[in-house]
Amino acid sequence: MNCTEEEYCSSTGVISKTPVVLTEEQKLFRVPVTPCRNLERGFTGVCCRDPDYVDPWPSKSQYDRGVTASASFQSTVGQRNTQPRGAGPLGTGFGEFPWQAMVLLETNKSLLCGGAIISDNTVVTAANCVYGLNPRTIQIKGGEWRLGVDAEPKTFQIVRVKDIVYHPAYNPTTLNYDVAMLVLEDRLKFDTHIGSICLDENDVVPSASYENCVTTGWGKEVLKTESQSQLQRNGFAPESHICGRPSGDACEVDVGSALACADTSGTYYLKGVYSADNGCNRPDQIVSFSNIDVQWIKQALKNPNQFITPVPNYQTAANSPQ
Template identity: 30%
Template structure:
């Protein structure tokens, strides 16, 4: 570790939790990897030049700072999501002036809902007569119609239309399986898992009353709804762990305990983690895909491994079709450190591979909530090699103001701190992009953080910093819809 504390005092930004390997040439293509016969190297922070040739390293023993034993009941958080009756369903897997106005709308939506109308590299192009959320795609990349749906507590389906002032729930009256499947497919999922109804407190509602290819084009506004019963929609069965047992200060995870955990390999080595959120998409960190050299942003240079317990026992890989980096990602401050990976083929869910749930737009995690973070990173600061086994550690959500005091104002409103202010429990190098998950009262796990950066690993008053997923749920949904299969 080189002058980490000195750098933060002098106002420089701290490094992220990731492997800073920058090969001079794009990596060659390689065959499918069934087994990894050496521990992937992990490079300390502030390495700003290519590494020398790497020879097979000695496999070091794991070093665990603490060996506390945890019990299942300690892992439950105080999150509450009210759920009501459900019915299962199954489906198949002056133009310049106007653009300035559209940008203004996008920025407003971005501040309020975390929405952006820009593509990965370029701003979307829209004609002057564009109407947002009217069911008709006007913009070249469809950004006028991918910001129109969100989910509230209890998976309440809420839609914004060209005739509504904001998002409104859909009345359950006349809702059916076909509508549920169509809506989930529109949103980028393979089909509907289940739908049902719940009692809403809204004073305005949407009714399905016309034909359209999108749910926002099918509905009209009404001030009445029988019994105020609105639609609850779940497009995938998420957040269920297959194990009931109970990184830095952590333990080896049980098989199936964290079935959404992903190991991302670049040039044959584990570099970052990720989380499965659907059959086609993985959430990870933007800093895992730097633009220099360009090889890091070439999908064909990556392999995705699902359901991994050991880096010595790798399954057949999945391949990446698109790397979708947040348009406003800042590698200096680590703001907007989030990325989506679209796979070339859908995932076949098993007991060992399952998606994690995304929080509702208004579902936040509170300070002092006990959550868990997982990954294949180093288990002690300064180690040269990551963990062979998937590691888990229970961490506490830390009040943002307290964390910002510790980090001298570097924590934005879109970051989340978790760990132990007394040190000993943390993510570390190689855990980047991996999940921070919290469990609600009915047993479902929600993705609240993406491992981003920190000062050292497990230090006193230096907790881990995560991208706050709650701030990016709308962005995630809009990109899944834009890149839907």
């Protein structure tokens, strides 16, 4: 992500070489961006993606078959792999957070946002990341560690999305209940670097215990501390959001990524998804996470069709504004 003038940030959230003029309809369906401050050049802009970044995509045969886990591998849920650690206090090791997923737009091979794997065919993300998009143009990438690096201990997997299931109370204007489930066409093959995070059905980690929590981006780990009182000041409904101050720059984390909180045994539970923040590179940065409605997720996992509602004006490669 780079901080650039808003008029140079396209509707897909990628930096443009020339100023971009968007219609009101295009603004409505643009990829969400967050404000930032470019300290080097001294202006306020938005976080926008580098157009020169190319995500390493697999060959078609690799895509079709995926990766087969070893026969002896036994999947564990909500377990953080702490060895080996990455470099620096916020670095992560390969497969340390196996539930972390990338949400990709197939048409232009761009990274839309992050997501949390909750089963081998379901990923939870922020609804604002995928709202208005045709699910058939979205893909999920599991097992990625370092962007743009091919030489990793194990291969990533990419699977197409079949359906998008929005929380029934999602409001795209206020971002209340900003949660969506992505139902996959095929199942991910769980391995040491690809796995799921637990749903906290019994409130094992209550809100008063949100101290041992993490949210992750590519190559960074941002620790979250509680700051619930900031919610109403920023226009969020407290029953649908969690608010926090990160110990690092939260712009290193992708919208839609998990707020993962550990219990006393070290098992991690999905307590929220990264929804929004109040800007990059600022000492008073506040991050908003949408609460996880576990009962809704359980119902949607059993019968996703009952919650699937058509969203008008699908954005595709053919009609997506540039």
